[in-house]
Amino acid sequence: MRAAVRAAALCCGLFSCVAGAKEVLPESGPIGETARRVLLADAAHLGSRIVAVGDRGYILYSDDQGANWSRAKAPAAPLLTAVYFVDAKNGWAVGHDTVILATADGGANWTQQFSAAAEQRPLLDVLFLSAQQGIAVGAYGAYYETSDGGKSWNTRKVLEDDKHLNALLKLADGKLVILGEAGTILNSTDSGKTWTVVPSPYKGSLFGGLVADDGSVVGFGLRGRIYRSSDAGKTWKQVDNASQATLMGGTKLPDGTLVLAGAAGTVLVSRDHGQSFQPADSGGTRAFAGATLGPPNSVLVLGEGGARPLNIPSGPKR
Numbered sequence: 001m002r003a004a005v006r007a008a009a010l011c012c013g014l015f016s017c018v019a020g021a022k023e024v025l026p027e028s029g030p031i032g033e034t035a036r037r038v039l040l041a042d043a044a045h046l047g048s049r050i051v052a053v054g055d056r057g058y059i060l061y062s063d064d065q066g067a068n069w070s071r072a073k074a075p076a077a078p079l080l081t082a083v084y085f086v087d088a089k090n091g092w093a094v095g096h097d098t099v100i101l102a103t104a105d106g107g108a109n110w111t112q113q114f115s116a117a118a119e120q121r122p123l124l125d126v127l128f129l130s131a132q133q134g135i136a137v138g139a140y141g142a143y144y145e146t147s148d149g150g151k152s153w154n155t156r157k158v159l160e161d162d163k164h165l166n167a168l169l170k171l172a173d174g175k176l177v178i179l180g181e182a183g184t185i186l187n188s189t190d191s192g193k194t195w196t197v198v199p200s201p202y203k204g205s206l207f208g209g210l211v212a213d214d215g216s217v218v219g220f221g222l223r224g225r226i227y228r229s230s231d232a233g234k235t236w237k238q239v240d241n242a243s244q245a246t247l248m249g250g251t252k253l254p255d256g257t258l259v260l261a262g263a264a265g266t267v268l269v270s271r272d273h274g275q276s277f278q279p280a281d282s283g284g285t286r287a288f289a290g291a292t293l294g295p296p297n298s299v300l301v302l303g304e305g306g307a308r309p310l311n312i313p314s315g316p317k318r
Contacts, residue, residue: 030068101113214230251293
């Protein structure tokens, strides 16, 4: 259900030319071609529905694989960077001003659960382990958790310094991984109660990650760097990538294919659990923030041009 997309890259200026776009949508309902001009940062796929979040607090949803979009009814908010659904009805979106929004009807209507604009710490990812237990992380070491479905959010410090925490990944058996600024990698084996700093293979930022079908973890980020762990995030090996374009997000398709997306129209595809990646032609150089499942044999890539389908040629899964 989850694409570990990280719009931390938005904070690094990769979308600075459009992050302050003046595109104005109707308060709710169908939005037509305007959807192609809205900056989208992340999306979640819920059966037949796709819910996407992005610039100016916009939340869009589609019930026809991204062909048509409607704007959800939601409180005014700044840039939203990530969205996560624990089931087909209950989801959360996070973003700048430490804002946290929630929905109980599959993304059509949202309410605000939390905000702390004075802290000036954008939230960059959110993950729920159950309908009650959730974690949100972000810039300058921001870490918030809830045990009551978001009725209350409490902050605590999981790093000695204030490096940005960009992405949260859920593995099996209560194992979690955080990826962040300056190669930050944190592991938890107890569903987030405690965290351990892991020696990192890279000193540049890691913006996102995916968990492959074989349980391996793939992390990616600045300058096109990709790393893979086969032991639940304890040790990492670099994966070859000829491109140096920053990678910002991605998704795992139902057949196990991994898709990464990023700057300069970069899209990479793996069918061997992240051991190798091949480029896919996106037909342009516009930056992508991530991807999610689209129509048959395609993904929807998200970014400056809203969400658009990109054909992913079929191939053997190894």
